[in-house]
Amino acid sequence: MDIGLNRALMDIYGSMYEKEGSRHWWPAENDFEMIVGAILTQFVSWKNVTTAIENLKRENLLSIEGICSANIEILEELIRCTRFYKQKAKKLKVFCLHVESRYRGSLDKMFENDLYDLRRELLSLYGIGKETADCIILYAARKPIFVVDAYTRRVFGRLGYFKEDESYDNMQRFFMDNLEHDTELFNEYHAQIDGVGSKYCLGKSPLCPECPLSKICKI
DNA sequence: ATATAGCGCTAGTAAGTCTG
């Protein structure tokens, strides 16, 4: 751990937190809803995910048994608003069938695995890449792993820490090497980056004057 | 004549992952 970097990262965190307050991430009623959200939000804004989750709830399909037994075309229709709906319907099926067959439908049982075993297992499933796996580990299993994404790359790129095309692993290592491994900190830190990335640090015409990081930003 | 609200259209943008 580099003490200077740790202090810089905690300063950045403090500036964001001070302006935004706690973000209470991830917004879901339970672990399973969180996981469904994580899969559906791939390359889609959160607003559309909310609609899809409401659809699933309305049809009483927002559960492992529900998804397992649901007709795939019905499922596709309910989550259509989250783009790539055919792939995503299949992804939900694959995940739920896996938990059903290997853990008798118990997420808690699955979460008893240690962090890196759980990560390997999630990554082996169709539809779960690094970001989704890490989101599930942090926000549902509540184990300390740092989630990075396109917002992280953009925000920290503009702060001068990352290249435009920095790899997922490099970004993740950067945070995990220089922060205390604490589930609550990782949770809130990612949520704060997400907030700044979607509210101020926009791709086109960012709103720098309002941004909590403007005083330490390079652009 | 000018202002403006409402509508339809287009282009750009949006929390990734898999396959070959």
Add this chain to the structure above:
DNA sequence: CAGACTTACTAGCGCTATAT
């Protein structure tokens, strides 16, 4: 690596209808 997946929302624009 690039290509595939392949929807929804919205800002921005021109157009028209109605109000000043």
